[in-house]
Each structure stands twice: as C-alpha cells, then as structure tokens.
Amino acid sequence: MTDQPNTCTAVLHATFFESSARHPPAAHADLIIPVSTLANDTGNDASVPPQFSLNVTVPRNAVQVFAELFASGNGNEEFWYFDAPNEFVDTVPTFGEGPFREVRMLVDGQVAGVAFPYAVIFTGGIDPTAWRPITSYGALExxxxxxxxxxxxxxxxxxxxxxxxxxxxxxxxDHAINQNWFVSGNLQVKLDPSNKPTTGKITVLNAPSFAVTNTTGIVADNDVNFTVTATHNIHIEADIVSGSGARTHVVWTQNLQFSNTQNYINNSFVQLLFQTATGSFQSTHNGVSTLVDTFSYPLDINITSLVPDGFSFVTTVNHSYNRVSHPGPFNLGSTISEHQLAGGFFEETSSGNFGNGTSTNTFSYVDTAGNTYARQVSAVDDNITADKQSGSLAPKEAPPFPTFGPKTKLSVAKARLPGSRVIGN
Incomplete structure (x- = not known):
C-alpha cells in the first residue's frame, strides 16, 4: 500500500512463451490504420451526422485490407428502432426518421460495405428494472x-x-437520421513481402449507395400501425496482382434484410415493436472463403402504460443475437447464440421510483480453436435465481450462489423511453 489515501499498488507476474513450430504465432495484420478522429485527449469515435471522413494512405504493397466498424446509437438515436417514419411521426410519441438504420463505409465516395446494426438496449433503457443485475446483450461491449x-x-x-x-x-x-451515432473503425492491412506495388482492377461493381426500402401504414381510430422493410445487396469482384506475382480473384458479397413493424394501440397506451435484421457477408479469395458473417437479430418489445399519464407501465423485451462469424484471416471464427427474455414494472411516485424485474438468458459460444462456453442465468428483482455454466472456458468451480434479497419493490433510477421521454424522479 502507498501513503496516499484510496490508492494501492499491485504487482502482477506473468509468463510469456516464445512461439515455436509447435505453437506458431497468431495470425495478425502487418499494419493497422485507424479510422477515427485520432483524438488523444478524449474518446476518438466520431459523432454522425454529418458524415465522418478522413484521408488515409495505404502502402503500395498491400494485398489485403479488412475494415472493422463500430457504431453506437446515442442521444436521440438511442431508441432508433422505435422511431416512426416521417409521415406518421405526428401521430405517435417518438422521433421521426423511421426505424431503419444502416452503417456505411465508403471509399472515395463509393459504398464499399454496409452493416445493419444490432439494437443495443443500455441499462437505463425503457425499464431499468429489467436490466438488474443482468444487462442486455451488448450493453457493456x-x-x-x-x-x-x-x-x-x-x-x-x-x-x-x-x-x-x-x-x-x-x-x-433524404436518408437523414437524428443526433447522434458514434462511429469509428480500423483497416487491417496485409503486405506483400516483395515491397513492390500491387496492381489489378475492379471487374464487377454492384454496390448501390442505399438500401431498397418500403414503408406502409395506416392510422385508424385510436391506433397507428406501420411497417418499414429494407434490403441491400452488394457484389464486388476484383483481380489483384501482388508485387511477388501472385494473382488473386476476390469476390465480396453482402445480402441483408430488415423489417420493423410497430403498433400503437389505444392512443399509444400500448406500444408493440416487432423487428428482424438478417443477412450474410461473404468474401472469397481465389475461391477460398476468407470472411463469413451470417446474422439474425430478432427484437420484440411491448410497452404498456397502466395509467393515463404514463407514470406507471410494464415492459417485455424478447431479443436475440445469433451470429456465425469469421471476420477475416486475423481473427478466430465463432458461433454465438444469445437469447434474453426480460421485463418489469416501473412506477413513479412522490417518494421515488419503484418497480420489479425479471430476466432469463441463454448464451452459447463456440470458436474455431475449439473453445466452448455456455451459460443459463435467470434473475428476479435484482437477485440471481439460477446460474449454470459449462464448456471449456467455464470456471472450474461454480460461483457462489447469492442470497436472495428481500421481496420488495426496487428503488431505481429514471426510465428512458423512446422519443426522449424520461419518467421518474
């Protein structure tokens, strides 16, 4: 310990082993180029809109480039999946610009690839009691x-x-969105050992700037119903000749689908959302699969007000993250399946915010190195009620089972709801 209050010093001992023929080093990029604001005094994610751009110079002997994208909806875009198409926005308690979002990467103004993002619900999102003590998948990473x-x-x-x-x-x-998303990325570059310039040409370029979308809906009596769908298909091919003389034919394809249906019933006393995002990315180099990403992100939400002022409501969230991914030659491939059914009751009173919540989660992970992990965990009112772990990455000893706390309504923070509504003291 040091003499400074609230300060401690720790010593960590670690042993590293040199790679060998039996234990070769992990594959890695020869160069990583950041796609960010490059700020060194704050977070270096860029806030969009407007579009974020920077100029990069790639070494002339590069033969492979893979881009990793990060995108997080925040502020008025935190509940982007609950936004209404502009033609219906005056009839429901949420923002406009619709519920479809697409993250794009462009090279010299040409779309090179896109992503339909997973809907992350942060710990104060919709009903805070639903995420205690188990957060929604992706909220922390x-x-x-x-x-x-x-x-x-x-x-x-x-x-x-x-x-x-x-x-x-x-x-x-106009493809506009609200404020804001944080975005960043990196380029993972593989170089040819010859140091001679790479040559070649793009032979097929079918990469529309935007998804094909459709919006339908109806306003009848006290109800509003609408559906937004989108598809985006990309197909790009190129012939590449390295400085060493190796020839590579690259085929990059993306096939993505999206659907969002929302029902606002009885003057929005009941809000229902049914969303799916599915698709596949695939890249082959000389016919060999190099990048694969198949995903399915279903999301169903029910928010039902119990009183006219909306200060008391119940919520159910049923969402999943299913992904089979091999993101290029520098990373392990993995299969992840996660399903969470969470919900709760929230009430604002003169003496504070109270509620209760439940959550049931099933998670499984398998990677191309043979590692496995599975977990089933449930919670009621901020207490873990069941927890089972298995697989090669599971702890050898089961974690201690916590004591179940008193069965009282939880005292919780304010609830953040779609449309920038905040309920609670």
Missing amino acids: QPTYTIDLTPFVPILTDGHPHNISLDVVSAES
Missing part, C-alpha cells in the same frame, strides 16, 4: 462489423491518399 476492402486494393495502393467515410443512414427519402 457492443459488437463490431467487418467488411472486406480487398477489392479496392488496386485503387488504394496507387500511392495517393484516399478518402474513407463512415455514416449512418435511414429509409427516409
């Missing part, structure tokens, strides 16, 4: 998305700076 920029290598390796842009767009006619 949001997923990233990988696209293959290798088809653009013949352009990127000409020795000149090139513009890399990130943005998030909607299904509205």
Whole structure:
C-alpha cells in the first residue's frame, strides 16, 4: 500500500512463451490504420451526422485490407428502432426518421460495405428494472462489423491518399437520421513481402449507395400501425496482382434484410415493436472463403402504460443475437447464440421510483480453436435465481450462489423511453 489515501499498488507476474513450430504465432495484420478522429485527449469515435471522413494512405504493397466498424446509437438515436417514419411521426410519441438504420463505409465516395446494426438496449433503457443485475446483450461491449476492402486494393495502393467515410443512414427519402451515432473503425492491412506495388482492377461493381426500402401504414381510430422493410445487396469482384506475382480473384458479397413493424394501440397506451435484421457477408479469395458473417437479430418489445399519464407501465423485451462469424484471416471464427427474455414494472411516485424485474438468458459460444462456453442465468428483482455454466472456458468451480434479497419493490433510477421521454424522479 502507498501513503496516499484510496490508492494501492499491485504487482502482477506473468509468463510469456516464445512461439515455436509447435505453437506458431497468431495470425495478425502487418499494419493497422485507424479510422477515427485520432483524438488523444478524449474518446476518438466520431459523432454522425454529418458524415465522418478522413484521408488515409495505404502502402503500395498491400494485398489485403479488412475494415472493422463500430457504431453506437446515442442521444436521440438511442431508441432508433422505435422511431416512426416521417409521415406518421405526428401521430405517435417518438422521433421521426423511421426505424431503419444502416452503417456505411465508403471509399472515395463509393459504398464499399454496409452493416445493419444490432439494437443495443443500455441499462437505463425503457425499464431499468429489467436490466438488474443482468444487462442486455451488448450493453457493456457492443459488437463490431467487418467488411472486406480487398477489392479496392488496386485503387488504394496507387500511392495517393484516399478518402474513407463512415455514416449512418435511414429509409427516409433524404436518408437523414437524428443526433447522434458514434462511429469509428480500423483497416487491417496485409503486405506483400516483395515491397513492390500491387496492381489489378475492379471487374464487377454492384454496390448501390442505399438500401431498397418500403414503408406502409395506416392510422385508424385510436391506433397507428406501420411497417418499414429494407434490403441491400452488394457484389464486388476484383483481380489483384501482388508485387511477388501472385494473382488473386476476390469476390465480396453482402445480402441483408430488415423489417420493423410497430403498433400503437389505444392512443399509444400500448406500444408493440416487432423487428428482424438478417443477412450474410461473404468474401472469397481465389475461391477460398476468407470472411463469413451470417446474422439474425430478432427484437420484440411491448410497452404498456397502466395509467393515463404514463407514470406507471410494464415492459417485455424478447431479443436475440445469433451470429456465425469469421471476420477475416486475423481473427478466430465463432458461433454465438444469445437469447434474453426480460421485463418489469416501473412506477413513479412522490417518494421515488419503484418497480420489479425479471430476466432469463441463454448464451452459447463456440470458436474455431475449439473453445466452448455456455451459460443459463435467470434473475428476479435484482437477485440471481439460477446460474449454470459449462464448456471449456467455464470456471472450474461454480460461483457462489447469492442470497436472495428481500421481496420488495426496487428503488431505481429514471426510465428512458423512446422519443426522449424520461419518467421518474
């Protein structure tokens, strides 16, 4: 311990083993180029809109480039999946710009790849009691998305700076969104040992700037119902010749689908949401699968007010994260399946905010190195009621089972709801 109050010093001992023929080093990029604000005094994610752009110079002997994207909806975009199409926004208690979001990466203004993001619900989102003590999946570590920029290598390796842009767009006619999303990324670059310039050309370029979308709906009596759908298909091919003379034919495809249906019943006393985002990314280099990403993100939410002023309500959230991913040659492939059914009751009173919540979660993980992990865990009113772990990555000893606390209503923070509504003291 030191003499300073609230300060301690720890010593960590670790042993590292040199790689060998039996234990070769892990695959890694030869160069990583950040796609961020490059700020060194704050977080370096960029806030969009407007579109974020920067110029990067890729080494002339680059032969592969993979881009990892990060995107997080915040502020008035925290509940983007609950936003209403602009033609219906005056009839429901939420923001406009619709519920569809697409994260795009562009090279010199040309779309190179996109992602339909997973809907992350943060710990104060909708009903805080639903996320105690188990947060929703992704709330503490949001997923990233990988696209293959290798088809653009013949352009990127000409020795000149090139513009890399990130943005998030909607299904509205002007593709506008609210404020804001935080976005960033990196380029993982593989170099040819010859140090000679890479050459080649893009042979197929079918990458529409925006998804194909459709919006339908109806306002009848005291109810509002609408559905937004979107699809985006990308197909890019290129022939690449390294300085060493190796020839590679690259095929990069994305096939993505999205649907969001919302029902506002009895003057929005009941709000129902049914959303699915599914799709696949695939890249082959000389016919060999190099990047694979197949995903399904279903999300169903029910928010029902119990009193006219909305200060008391119940919520049910049923969502899943299912993903089979092998994000390029530098990372392990994995299969992740996560399902969470959570809900709760929230009430604002003169003496504070109270409620109760339940959560049931099933998670499984398998990777291409043979590692496995599975967990089933449930909670009621901030207490773990069941917890079972298994697999090669599970702890050898089961964690101690906590004592169940008193069966009283939880005292909780304010509830954040779609449309920037805040309920609670």
